[in-house]
Amino acid sequence: MTTSRTATLRIEGMTCASCVARVEKALKAVPGVADATVNLATEIARVAGDAPTAALIEAVEDAGYDATPATDEFAPGPEHGGPRLWEVVAGLVLAAPLVLLMLVPGAMLPAYVQLAIASVVQAGLGWRFYWHGFKALRAGAGNMDVLVALGTSAAYGLSLYLMVAHGGGHLYFEASASVIALVLLGKYMEARAKRETGAALRALARLRPDRAIRLDADGRETEVPADSLKPGDRIVVRAGARLPADGEIEDGASALDESLLTGESLPVQKQAGDPVVGGSVNGEGRLIVRVTVMGEGSFLGSVMRMVADAQAAKPPIQRLVDRIAAIFVPVVVAIAVITMAGWFIAGVPAETAIIHGVAVLVIACPCALGLATPAAIMVGTGLAAKHGILIRDPAALEEARRIDLVIFDKTGTLTEGKPRLVAMKALEGSEDAALAVAAALQGSSDHPLGLALRQAASDRGLALPAVAEGRNIAGRGVAGKVGETDYLLGSARAAGEAGIAEPEDDLAPGATESLLLAGNRLIARFAFEDSDRPGAAEAVVELAARKIDSAMLSGDRAAAARTIAARLNIADVTAEVLPGDKAAVIGEKRKAGHRVAMVGDGLNDAPALAAADLGIAMAGGVDVAMASAGITLMRPDPLLVPAALDLAAAVAAKIRSNLFWAFAYNVVGIPLAAFGLLSPVVAGVAMAASSVSVLGNALLLRRWHPARKA
Template identity: 50%
Template sequence: MSSPTVSTFTLPIRGMTCASCAARVERALRKVEGVSQVRVNLATEQAHLEAPANSLEQLRASVSQAGYEVPSSSVQLAISGMTCASCAGRIERVLNKQAGVLSARVNLATEQASVQVLSGTDPLGLLQAIQRAGFSAQVASAVDAGEQRAAHELRAQRWRVLLALALSVPLMLPMLLMPFGVHWMLPAWLQFALATPVQLFFAAGFYRAAWQALRSGAGNMDQLVVLGTSAAYGLSLYQWATATDGMPHLYFEASAMIISLILLGKYLESRAKRQTTSAIRALQALRPDGALRVQDGVEQWVSLAALHLGDLIVVKPGARFAVDGLVNEGHSHADEALISGESLPQAKQPGDRVTAGAINGEGRLVVQTTALGAETVLARIIRLVEDAQAAKAPIEKLVDKVSQVFVPCVLLAALLTLGLWLWLGAGVETALLNAVAVLVIACPCALGLATPTAIMAGTGVAARHGILIKDAQALELAHRVTLVAFDKTGTLTSGTPRLIHQHALDGDTAQLLQQAAALQRGSEHPLAKAVLDACAERQLMVPPISASQALVGLGISGTLEGRELALGNRRLLEQHGLSQGSLAGQASAWQAEGRTLSWLLELKPQARVLGLLAFGATLKSGAKAAVAALNQRGISSHLISGDNPGSVKAVAEALGIRVAHAEVLPEEKAALISQLKQQDVVAMVGDGINDAPALAAADVGIAMGSGTDVAMQAAGITLMRGDPRLVADALEISRRTYGKIRQNLFWAFAYNLIGIPLAAAGLLNPMLAGAAMALSSVSVVSNALLLKTWRPQPRD
């Protein structure tokens, strides 16, 4: 039994502060099986060791368990020359074998590799490994450069297709004229002259890729094309050279048309693939090149790189916001449709947040910068969408396994076809043409493109409507969700309390509000803001008050027009020996609804109750419609909250949620989700830090974009607007996307399972096989692009 390959590792280590830390790391590394010659250098913060080549993840885990970190970074590589899923798989295997590589994912549709490496790993080694495998690669640079390169390659593809077709179509003319009784044939020398440039020049890329794959001991689509067309071209040369009299049977038109049709298919496929990434390009186009900075009253246009946090930026009407920030001066509206999916412009005034990429409306604004570059909301959205589009769905593992054995199986089928036809007594010519048809019709491209194109189209259209799908696994699982668990505050209800009910014993509710607002003026308490907002809505004047005093744990008191008033909780009422009187029944009813009560009292000259105020969080406008939409899809809803049972029950009944869990502590939420997962596929919807464990525990975590960064990082899906109706939309786009993946895979497999036997039976000539092969890839991508027509359910 051979011993495992040993490699030399240099691990960067973070968190060591002294010699004992280095010794602890060394002990941790020695516990990994097969490790030898460990040396930890505290000064350079590195560990040098020898270990089995496949033990890098174990080494990282061991260091992590010891309380230290092996830092890593992500490298994006743009790759040229991939033609099918087996190419992407080969590059992935090559990258995963390189020193310092933790993981590598290659996306055939985007022609990019996302490589997670140890910090300090030189990308040059990765590029050289890819080049040795027969492909060209470069570190993905600026977006504009990548776009220019892609556009240039597409134009070059178009010219190759046009020239190849110009040479091939004349070869087809005799066949096209034959049904009309015209029996005419190009001279053999002219057929040779037209077909040879196509075979040797326009197919040169196929030959190069086939040779490189052969050198690497792998199979790909190019080998099938090269073998098939070379066989037809070679047979034609042989027939021409050995002909003694008359016009020999030549197949130059077959080899030339196969190549031209495949080139045409690849061109159409490239155009379609660019459309699947249109969402990313639309988001990237939102980023301005610079901003109008104001310093000491002077406005100056500067690049984004010259900006700093805290800088003041002038945004003129119609211009895009270049940074995330807070409005410092001015009033306007902002169109955030492409960022949050919110169709209506949002009002902006001093203190409001603005987002880079949004369009300013009618007013001039001065914005104080709070986030720049990669830290802006727009940049984070782009990263999330790019990561999701580059990710592999679990179902794609099946395709990877199939692609590794696909080409060898097709070659074997072609050999069997050749042998069987010869054994049946057919001529060499017939046997060879049928074998060529088998080689040409086989299409691993369709298999390789089936899943990533659907994911790219689905995540792209979702992002346009304010739904950010962070990873492919969440996308694949979301369509199976049978239960949605909602957090209450901030998810289904507004996070800030509002005045819901008020009752004045003398019947004058306006005076009751004015007196309560006078006491609350200047207070930062959320209930105080609710009272003042209620006065503002009714356009009531708030009278001045004197001798205002906070009553710790009870409320607040003050003097208004010679009367001492107080506003507070039930303990304040009891402290002054006052009873609830005729308000007792009303208070009990409002408490059953989960409302917070405040009593307005007159303390002097006469101690008495003046009225009662009830506060509570209001339901979000789309909350009831969100639950109803889930019910229509057969998905049950649960409400999980740390609030009191009365409040939780009231919200659940108002929304039509049958199961509610009250007084659930943050650490208990994750356990409850795990319990629900035993019978259902669970999606958790939340927005706060306390929801993060539950979001991570759920099959699918859905974070409200109005919530905390912690919640969004723990979730697989983020809703950019605080609209709970987007939950049903997220599950629907997941269902549609997964449906497209299944359709694509079905047709890709069915195409090969039907096409290869037909070709082997002699029922398809090589040209039709070539056309069918080109059509299969284009149809798979075009089917995925139908997702771009998806729209959320219309809002009432």
């Protein structure tokens, strides 16, 4: 019985955007396939559905390409994916005398020498174009190889005809040989550049050590493959070693370098009981760690998966490119035929008309179109991960550049999310008794206010009473029975619904308050204060410098929310919002004409993150919040918000510039070639340059670094 899954295949033989379109079409035609995306830059196909892998591979092979299961998607593709260096050098050396002597008046190699050199290049070094072109045509498709094979064969065949029929004269062997040599050079440089675009993801993969030291039950240390570790295993991590898995420190203390995972430059102090993540470096001391998570479920695994998913996905603009690529080769062949016919009708010699048609075939290469978007996304998402920013959805790149309003959730985003009890007042009984009941109601809750109450009760050494029928009331608080009394600990809204008026005075100015009710009586009040998160105020200033407004969204009472907003210079504050209503507030802002980014970290932020034009999840948030966000920040630093918007906009701009140049080469080059203004040699240079320039432009993204405009 098959189940829905995602299969990953490595595709060999793709050369351009037309190949991508052909492979995707073939995969989507397989019964059981829900969707398929193919990335030319990574040469990876990801297929969703329940189709057997064997059927997928067969479909790819029927389309004219080779496919194998990608056991390690994060490993670099095969080094032999492009032409080898010796092939490039041989092609250039052989073509050089044909081209150079053509430039010298009166100098020309004997016809049979030209034929010999061109034949070695055409049949020897050019075999790959014939083979891949034949497989594409057999599958009913066209690609770059078809264009190169047709163009160079026409130039070679024309020269051979002139040599046999007329005994020599002006031959065009230099065109066929030089085009093949230049295309091989371009493909070699392209293959190297493609490997560079995936360098960041492979750097993340290298953070996983191959070996680990497991501590057996008898205390013996045994070196084992890291992949063999299981949750519950205890491992020894020596100073300077990388952690092979996520876990919790059982013994020892150290400063861990997590910079390659979170972008945090300073080592993080850890001690017994603290969680640690695989891939971080133990700076000092010996640690004993109990393994909690391995593989893709680990922090490093999830980071790599999110980056890989983003690189495999396609932004909306790529859909237009895919539609163009699907018809590109047939259209180019038609233009070449029309060019030859037009020149022949105009009265030029047949060989001249053919050469102009050859130039059209050679310059019109869809390689750059296929590489423009994935190359920029690969470099950009890898660079983002290096700086602690995960771009999960490529569509976020387009949205980021349009954002004009950033709405921050308050607790845990603009504040530390670690409130402390600063004041309390018992209206009935003693403060200690009220605090004990309030802390007991929170039970094992991980809500920040619950943690603060339990910490305060612990500091006073209070014994907590037993609670029966404990329950959470969404957006309002917690309730339960202590002895024979029903208690409710919650917000002013919860008290109001119980018929209790909100106190008119403040226990502490601007503090967050919780009220303890016994039945329908208010018996105690608790006031909490939270610290502003470092960088929060500066992040607001940075956004303002980019002409982006900031707003705050909070379930806290209005006085507390406005106090914090005032410190951070945020004028737009919406407070006392129930979790289910946050998305509605986002919707109202969007209806007012704003392009909204929502920044949050909690479970109740997930609907708002999904409702916004762009969701940004803060590190430390729950998985559902991260899954609802297009961008995830790997450390809780508000300054990463403007940085993420800057980088996403930079990647989107690079995609647009890449596509501009990819289209420009063809829009300008094809007419020039058709009108006889480009020789096949120059066309070959331009075609090779198009792919390399697009990849080089994408690699320029690596110079990006977070900039402060304020």
